[in-house]
Amino acid sequence: MSVRLSPVLAGLGTYPFVRLEQARARLRAAGVDIIDFGMGEPREETPAFIREALAAAITPLAPYPSAVGLPELRGAIAGWASRRFGVDLDPDTEVIPTLGSKEAVFALANVFAGDVVAVPTPSYPVYDRGALFAGKAVLELPLKESNGWLPDLDTVDWSGVGVLWLNYPNNPTGARAPLEFYEHAAALAREHGFVLASDEAYSELYFEGDPPISALQIADRSHLAVFNTLSKRSSMPGYRSGFVAGDPDIVAALKKYRPNVGVAPLEFVQRAAIAAWTDEAHVEAVRERYRAKREALLPTLEALGLRNAGGDATFFLWLDAGPDAEALAARWLEAGVVVAPGSFFGAPGYLRVALVPPPEACARAAEIIRGLG
Numbered sequence: 001m002s003v004r005l006s007p008v009l010a011g012l013g014t015y016p017f018v019r020l021e022q023a024r025a026r027l028r029a030a031g032v033d034i035i036d037f038g039m040g041e042p043r044e045e046t047p048a049f050i051r052e053a054l055a056a057a058i059t060p061l062a063p064y065p066s067a068v069g070l071p072e073l074r075g076a077i078a079g080w081a082s083r084r085f086g087v088d089l090d091p092d093t094e095v096i097p098t099l100g101s102k103e104a105v106f107a108l109a110n111v112f113a114g115d116v117v118a119v120p121t122p123s124y125p126v127y128d129r130g131a132l133f134a135g136k137a138v139l140e141l142p143l144k145e146s147n148g149w150l151p152d153l154d155t156v157d158w159s160g161v162g163v164l165w166l167n168y169p170n171n172p173t174g175a176r177a178p179l180e181f182y183e184h185a186a187a188l189a190r191e192h193g194f195v196l197a198s199d200e201a202y203s204e205l206y207f208e209g210d211p212p213i214s215a216l217q218i219a220d221r222s223h224l225a226v227f228n229t230l231s232k233r234s235s236m237p238g239y240r241s242g243f244v245a246g247d248p249d250i251v252a253a254l255k256k257y258r259p260n261v262g263v264a265p266l267e268f269v270q271r272a273a274i275a276a277w278t279d280e281a282h283v284e285a286v287r288e289r290y291r292a293k294r295e296a297l298l299p300t301l302e303a304l305g306l307r308n309a310g311g312d313a314t315f316f317l318w319l320d321a322g323p324d325a326e327a328l329a330a331r332w333l334e335a336g337v338v339v340a341p342g343s344f345f346g347a348p349g350y351l352r353v354a355l356v357p358p359p360e361a362c363a364r365a366a367e368i369i370r371g372l373g
């Protein structure tokens, strides 16, 4: 008798990006030079001072790390949130470090009651996957350009909802959310008793005007959990370091849940994370790199009539390509320029361009795309 998979695992379709991977392998074998704007995976070097902090923290004794994290790291995170958003967080009761943010995003649906998880569409797929593996139903909340890529919270039936996911600056659209929207969502969370989960992984990547705000800035943080990460801000995706901050009751629930799972962040990574959260100069440099990539590519795309339909934040361009979106992505793919069709995110007619290749490669891609016309 063969092994029997969990019905949730067995029922999952092929992750759309796997299809891109297959195409990439075929093109590579045919000798095509690939410039990959498909996956949103940062490929910038981790700053030297962070790598050095990690190396200096490796000691002969390596005890199990604790799920609540080092007090110094929680303090560094609270200090960053205070400087960046002007909010006061108690490092002992309102902050918990995580192993990157993906695992914490995935696990959240296990921690709170409610049979339904409300998830925006299009969105980062892990909200959905986490809900399904926790045995919950997913309630899709469509994001529309006409509404600034914000879900319409006033038409939702909240019965049974345990968690509402929001993600601004948004993957894939690059849109931001205003404070009134967070205030409204939080008021609904308090009224209906669900957790408002705000994934702010891209809060530090923006290219116009004021820095994006955080849901932490709302007046009453009860029912709120904010997720952030060093993966994008500090180019540390491989370190796996993030945090959850917000309502002390939610943080207490995570402190109770997380030791069961074995997701305590490694101590030497936490030491490197302290260095990263206490420095802004490297984040400014990262923003400038992404700005250079945007400027190398966006004018060419706009000249071709592809409107940037999203916002000015994150490292994604969200292009309105109309009914030709899939065909255009396929044509660029054959020429070695890989982008993700919006259909991967449930939004046909758009293209998502992750500005992760180096600026020179972005300029080269612009030339290739111009050549294709």
Ligand SMILES: Cc1ncc(COP(=O)(O)O)c(C=O)c1O
Pocket (backbone or CB within 6 Å): 040, 099, 100, 101, 102, 103, 105, 124, 167, 171, 199, 201, 228, 229, 230, 231, 237, 241, 242
């Ligand atoms: C919207 C969003 N949230 C969370 C993450 C997870 O990042 P990490 O687990 O590296 O912190 C990503 C990564 O791509 C993302 O796009």
